[in-house]
Amino acid sequence: MNLSIVIPLLNEAESLPELYAWITKVMQKNNFSYEVLFIDDGSTDDSWKIISDISHDDSHIKGIRFQRNFGKSQALHAGFAQAEGEVVITMDADLQDSPDEIPELYKMITQEGYHLVSGWKKKRYDSVISKNLPSKLFNWAARQTSGVKLNDFNCGLKAYKNEVVKNIEVSGEMHRYIPVLAKNEGFTKIGEKVVIHQARKYGTTKFGMSRFINGFLDLITIWFLSKFGKRPMHFFGANGVIMFGIGFIAAFIIGARKLYKLYMGEPAILVTQDPWFYISLTTMVIGTQLFLAGFIGEMILKNKSNISRYKIAETSGL
Structure with missing residues (x-):
């Protein structure tokens, strides 16, 4: 099979028939x-x-x-x-x-050898104050922190080699950082393609300003996990030894x-009766x-087990 198209959604009944027809045509x-x-x-x-x-009529x-x-x-985890x-x-x-962007994204993966290609909505139709400016700030911070040089981490339109999605764990609110997760797993050939961003036709956006606050918090999390997620002792243990050593030396000097x-x-x-003694003890x-x-x-x-992060009510066509 050439393509799997994974589409997470929430209350998009008006858009689905048109989206289905468009994808089928392409x-x-x-x-x-x-x-x-x-x-x-x-x-x-x-x-x-x-x-x-639709699934009953189209296999x-x-x-x-x-x-x-x-x-x-x-939702992405379940689709992957x-x-x-x-x-x-x-x-x-x-x-x-x-x-319409899908064929070119497919070629970039299969012919140009990319592990992952992320869309870049260079020209956007969103509100400048509520989405564009916060998005630019967020993307800048993500580039500086992660080392992945993408202009648009938030773009939902992305293409992956199958082995990439099978080897990454997308949890919490980490969908914004899938390129970083992929890089951490050794999939380093990450590309970017300018894609068309269309104005919303139906309904209203499901995202508010809170998603950018959460995005920055998640950025700190993924930075920490990237560096110390598989070796927490290197962070906590090292800093603990340093602090204990400083306190012990200070207490020894005070006593001496x-x-x-x-x-x-x-x-x-x-x-x-010396306040510095209590500081060193602390x-x-x-x-x-x-x-x-x-x-x-x-x-x-060493002992973690796989815990289900969501419950599926039913499936169709699977």
């Missing part, structure tokens, strides 16, 4: 063997009914419906688990991503000075806690 024109996986992330409108009806269409809204990352195509395309269901004064017959206050306690945090982190990594 697939037939290019003679692709394909499947389309619609992942209904707990829609409360008629989205699932439309997906179910290329498959659907997964979550019991409730678990988030875009979880089912994807069978040589190349996996992700796109949004709101008609702002153009299926008091003993020297007593030996020389000079008046000296009790060690416990530093040693914090250092010990950090070391134990690293040790516990290592134990959790």
